[in-house]
Amino acid sequence: MSKRTSQTTGLPKNFLIVVVIALIVIGGALYYTLSGTVAGQEKIIKIGLIAPLTGPLSYGGNDMKQGALLAVEEINSQGVLR
Secondary structure (H helix, E strand, O other), rough: OOOOOOOOOOOHHHHHHHHHHHHHHHHHHHHHHOOOOOOOOOOOOOOOOOOOOOOHHHHHHHHHHHHHHHHHHHHHOOOOOO
């Protein structure tokens, strides 16, 4: 009687899991970028701001908010993103 040892494929199981997850992420990114707007349709760009608007640091957060609003108004008035 001879003992048989199981042979592996050479690729660790974790590697295959990482490849599958990477393909899913890449597929999602491609879908997101390729499913853009139709020609002639306006595209909306959302801008987020993380700033303390309440509490002891709110003075700085409100200044950041006002600065962001001024920047949006300035960019829109120049017509750069039309």
